[in-house]
Structures are given as structure tokens and as C-alpha cells.
Amino acid sequence: MSVIAIVGGGIGGIVAAFTLKKAHPKHDVIVIEASPNLGGLLGVSHEIGSLSFDIGTHIPAETMIDELDEWLFGALYENDAWQKITRINGGNYYDGQLDENHHNILSRSTYDDLDDNVKLPEKEVNCVDDYRFRFGKYLTNHVFLPSLEKFIPCEAEKLEPEVQRYFALDRLSQHGGSASPNTRLADSRIHPQGKKIPTAFYTSNGKGVSDWIALLKRQLDQLGVKFLHGKKTVGFEVDNHKIKKLIFDNGSTFICNQVIWSAPIETLLPLVSHQSSEKFSSYYQRTKIKLFHFVFDTPYLTPCHYVNCFDTHVDPYRVTLYENFAGRIDKKKLYRCTVEVIGERAQNPSLNEAEIFRQLVEMRIVSADTKVIGSHETQVLNGFPIKRVGALSNARKLCDEITDTFNNIHLVGSAEPSTFFSNDVMIRTFNSLKTKIEEEKIT
């Protein structure tokens, strides 16, 4: 019998525990989590009375992998307390207008300068090159770059192209001008009725995504997975290129045969090499995020599930309207909402709940006579990744060095460069562990 230690109890660690225990029922599979609770960024951000608030728009959705979906969502399909959402109505606020049909930037600008002869530079492509290649100069300069600047305190020329994905800035919607269907721009359109997605789930009981995490924890208990809470891994004891023991922050240790690191890559690097860690942090940081949670007495003015706010005159990055997910607009008298503010604006001391509420009214998301029944302001320190050009190749190199140095560590989910969104974390964790099990790298 082997002892498999999974470091990190976020959704990556949860999926890893399921995958490994299912494949190796006789092995000891233990999830080791630094905080008292499971869920990581999918845990509860705050509670006001019986109402919970998530961090961001964390709506679990099918992975389209049958075995995994059956485990993740099997209990929810027939449960009436869970809404099944097949189309997410994302809206966007740009240029003083709330567009309730698109989650991407609404642009009335023309696309005349788009030139299909533009070639991407061959190496070290940055965010601006990528935008110019796909949308041309005018839209890059007038639409995307001002919006990106709102979220990221760094020149776009210094950023990896993929950074735009974190801010939903990779597409435009509702074209004002005419674009030939042969241009690359044709691919940038999205369906006007909202974003079609695999079925997503949201509970109608006011508890949010943490209710799903609690369900997955019960399912892991049934499989025989064990948990160690409040244990932060701060080092390894190594023998002959193998990690023999994890060392925790209280000085205690844990003997194991295999280590699955599921927490974000930057949590692992300092344990392996201070030099590599410092080098990596010169390429890669995380934005600060401030969350404003509200409970209102009046329904929102918009049916959108969430609104992305690209307009530089308002501070929010995104507004999540939970009751539009929970589907209980007519029954319940309280309406929850979370506003995320990112980057330098999140550090502005004069930005307070009253100002954010004023902006929600300005954006026509709530009416001016709405009463705020409860509110709370909090910070997320490990926010969205800011990756400078070179961050990805550097991270891949460091990951290879770690797996070459220790024969029995496997990096999954957020520990792999370029994985950020929760569905990517679940899918990549499952697929990569399945492959390792098949190849008998985890026995």
C-alpha cells in the first residue's frame, strides 16, 4: 500500500483525490490543506446571516468528461434545489452603455483597418502584437488597450498574450462597422443570445458554490479519502531524489510515497529554490482584488447573470448577480451581489461601498431607490495572474527542473503553467493523472 499526499484542497486537489482513490482504492490518499476549510478559491468569501458570497463568478459547469461529470454533478442532476443553467447571460458595460446580450466588449467602432496580411512576430509575442494581429490597430488602441490598462498595472507590450483571457478581453461583440466574413474578425464574434456552455449548476438556497464543495467532501469521505487541515507544507525531506516526508509549518512531518502538488505554482517554488522563486516572481505576479458584497431589498434591473465592466469611467471589473443564477427572483426578498475591483483601483483608499453602489446605479444594474440591507468589503491577495513575456517558458522550465529533481512529485491543475480557470483546473488535473496512472508513473 502506498501513501499519496495531495497538497492543496482547492478544486484541483479535490479532483486529484477522486481520480487517484478511484484508480487505487487500496492506497492511502490524503488531502493536505493549509487552511481549516476545503475549497480554496471556491470556498465561502463571506456570510451575511444565512446568505453566502462566493469569490467571483464561480459557477461549476460540466467538464464533458463522463466519468468526472458523473462524480462532480451526478447528485445535482435530479436535485430541484440546484438550478441547471444552459446559457449564461453575461452582459458588458462599455462606453456608458449596458449591453445585456454579450459578456464581451461592445464596440461601435469600425474595423476598417483590419488587415489580414498582418503577420504575428515569430517569437516572444506580446499582448499588443496579438491584439493587432486579430483586430487591427484601431480597435487595439481605442478599445482593448484602455480596458486592459484598467485592470493591469503594467504596459501591455510587456504582457504574455494569454493575459487578456483573464479579463474576457479576447473578443468583441455587436459590430458597428462591417467586416468581411473572410477576415479573422469573423471568428471573434460570439452568439448574440449569450454564451452557450455545458450545463452549469447553482444552488437556490443562498449558499453558493461552497455547498457543492461540501457535497464533494462528503463524496470523498465515502470513497475513503482522508484530510489533514491546517497543515501548510513548508519543506521536504528528500532521499535519493525522492520526497520521503512533507514538513509542515508547525514542525511536524508526514511520510509519503508520492506527492501531488495541486496548489498554484508560486506556492511550490520557494520550497524548492529561493533563487528560482525570486526569478519567477519577476515575471509573474497576481493582481490585488477587492470584493464588495451587497444584499439588496429590490430585484436587480438586469436579467444578466453577471456584467463585465470594461468602461474605464467605472471601477468594477465584474458584477455577479447571484439571484439571477439561483433562479428565485420572485420568491425571495433579498438579492445578493458581489463586485470585484482589480489592480490599482482595488488599492484606492477612497473607493468605498457607497461609491460602488453609486456606480451600480449609474450602470443601471440596480435602481437608485434600492436599499442596501447588508454589505461587506474584503481583499483577495492571490488574484488574477499578471504574466510578463517570458513567464510561461520560464515556468515550464522550472516545473521540468522540479520533476527532474524529485522522481515522485507530480504537478497538476494550478501548479501547471497556463492553467487558471476552474474548468481547466478540473479537466487538466483529471486528464494528467489518468495518463500518469495508465503509464504506471503513479502506482
Ligand SMILES: Cc1cc2nc3c(=O)[nH]c(=O)nc-3n(C[C@H](O)[C@H](O)[C@H](O)COP(=O)(O)OP(=O)(O)OC[C@H]3O[C@@H](n4cnc5c(N)ncnc54)[C@H](O)[C@@H]3O)c2cc1C
Ligand atoms: C477573484 C477571482 C475570480 C475568479 N473567477 C473565476 C471565474 O469566474 N471562472 C473560473 O473558471 N475561474 C475563476 N477564477 C479562478 C478559479 O478560482 C481557480 O481556477 C480555481 O479556484 C483554482 O483551484 P485550485 O484548486 O487550483 O487552487 P486554489 O483554489 O487556489 O486552491 C489551492 C489550495 O491550496 C492550499 N495551499 C496553498 N499552498 C499550500 C501549502 N504549502 N500547503 C498546503 N496547502 C496549501 C490553499 O490554502 C488552497 O486552499 C477566479 C479566481 C479569482 C482569484
